[in-house]
Amino acid sequence: MTKRRSFDEVYPVKDHYQRFNQGNTAFLRAEKAGHRGYDDVTKKLERMRKEIPGFSLIDYAFRDGALTVAMASRSGRGIIDSGFYSWSPLGVTSKPEDMPRWEAAPERAARVMYKAGRYYGAADIGFCELDKRWVYSHTADGRLIVFEDVERGYVTDEKAVIPKSHRWVIAITVPMEVEEMMYAPAALNPVSSMGYSRMPVVAGSLAEFIRGLGYNAIPCGNDTAISVPIAIQAGLGHVGRHGRLITWRDGPMVRIAKIFTDLPLATSPQAPRGIIEFCDVCHKCAKHCPSQSIPDGPRRYEGYSEANNPGVLKWYCNADSCLEHWRESGSSCGICFRVCSFTKPESVLHDIVKWFIRNVPQLNRLWVWTDNLMGYGRMRNPRDYWEDSPEGVCLT
Numbered sequence: 032m033t034k035r036r037s038f039d040e041v042y043p044v045k046d047h048y049q050r051f052n053q054g055n056t057a058f059l060r061a062e063k064a065g066h067r068g069y070d071d072v073t074k075k076l077e078r079m080r081k082e083i084p085g086f087s088l089i090d091y092a093f094r095d096g097a098l099t100v101a102m103a104s105r106s107g108r109g110i111i112d113s114g115f116y117s118w119s120p121l122g123v124t125s126k127p128e129d130m131p132r133w134e135a136a137p138e139r140a141a142r143v144m145y146k147a148g149r150y151y152g153a154a155d156i157g158f159c160e161l162d163k164r165w166v167y168s169h170t171a172d173g174r175l176i177v178f179e180d181v182e183r184g185y186v187t188d189e190k191a192v193i194p195k196s197h198r199w200v201i202a203i204t205v206p207m208e209v210e211e212m213m214y215a216p217a218a219l220n221p222v223s224s225m226g227y228s229r230m231p232v233v234a235g236s237l238a239e240f241i242r243g244l245g246y247n248a249i250p251c252g253n254d255t256a257i258s259v260p261i262a263i264q265a266g267l268g269h270v271g272r273h274g275r276l277i278t279w280r281d282g283p284m285v286r287i288a289k290i291f292t293d294l295p296l297a298t299s300p301q302a303p304r305g306i307i308e309f310c311d312v313c314h315k316c317a318k319h320c321p322s323q324s325i326p327d328g329p330r331r332y333e334g335y336s337e338a339n340n341p342g343v344l345k346w347y348c349n350a351d352s353c354l355e356h357w358r359e360s361g362s363s364c365g366i367c368f369r370v371c372s373f374t375k376p377e378s379v380l381h382d383i384v385k386w387f388i389r390n391v392p393q394l395n396r397l398w399v400w401t402d403n404l405m406g407y408g409r410m411r412n413p414r415d416y417w418e419d420s421p422e423g424v425c426l427t
């Protein structure tokens with residue numbers, strides 16, 4: 032029988048833990064310090080001209096094309112109340128005023144949200160009660176995030192107000208492709224960008240669906256709250272050594288969006304245990320990280336800089352040195368995703384191994400050894416990507 036531990040057991044938090052200021056994320060700290068972005072145009076041009084494999088014009092264009100929905104809909108990374116992440120109804124669905132709002136038991140409401148969210152494109156969906164600790168203290172541009180007795184959330188120049196009635200959170204994962212991730216750290220790898228485009232489609236559509244039922248919804252991407260602890264609380268997975276969410280279904284190959292709502296929802300059980308225990312003996316991401324940003328030792332309560340929020344027992348990724356490496360290498364790296372032992376295509380064999388990881392942790396070292404022996408997570412040659420014909424397309 033697979034064992035589950037409580038959230039407090041898998042993600043212990045000190046009493047003095049304080050809400051994190053989104054302005055302290057590594058990206059925003061670097062911006063404030065005047066550092067150039069990792070996608071520096073001059074360096075990009077240099078790489079293209081030198082025809083470095085994986086950094087050619089076609090590779091960059093492919094990666095950036097994947098970001099189209101996120102950017103063109105203004106639902107980009109980390110911006111509150113914008114595009115499909117609008118805190119106000121988009122007016123796509125509308126419940127007639129004379130129609131009473133939809134009523135359902137929390138269990139049924141959760142089932143309906145799961146089914147609709149999966150249809151809109153989610154890989155998985157979980158539900159939890161809102162834990163204010165994970166809500167940012169301030170937005171990326173310095174506005175306070177507060178909770179008030181109002182019906183609908185709103186954002187002004189000074190503050191973002193989450194209604195106290197929004198007691199439930201829908202945590203959503205969207206998929207990232209294992210195949211394309213195998214080209215990391217080349218710029219050829221579009222999976223993060225595609226994830227950022229999928230997040231607002233699913234979260235925005237589901238929020239609008241909720242509004243059409245007569246309830247309120249605040250959809251968010253990387254903004255408003257820290258995604259990983261919410262996803263853990265909603266039973267989607269656990270945090271790995273590289274600091275990313277690892278799910279039993281897709282490993283770390285997901286991005287996370289969330290919706291705060293006043294629609295009462297049954298909460299999800301915690302994900303089965305076994306991921307943290309596996310990371311305890313694996314170390315593969317720490318070994319391969321080119322900037323040594325991933326710790327090789329045990330979990331601890333302290334981070335590296337202001338970019339990490341202390342007070343949680345976990346592996347802290349050094350977000351500053353990671354980002355510095357991105358700047359030097361000219362790509363968003365992704366090696367830790369590529370090499371992660373949980374990054375695997377779907378197969379019965381991998382499902383069997385996962386069963387053993389959950390139930391017979393004594394064998395974990397054997398799986399780590401086997402993973403290395405099989406050469407999983409090796410970078411593919413970017414020159415090959417465009418030569419492989421897509422399935423079903425005849426080019427002769």
Ligand code: SF4
Nearest residue numbers: 320353364365366367
């Ligand atoms: S993205 Fe690259 S540099 Fe950053 S933590 Fe992962 S492996 Fe290290």
Ligand code: SF4
Nearest residue numbers: 271310313314316371
């Ligand atoms: S590579 Fe290994 S140690 Fe690192 S997150 Fe994945 S499973 Fe955990």
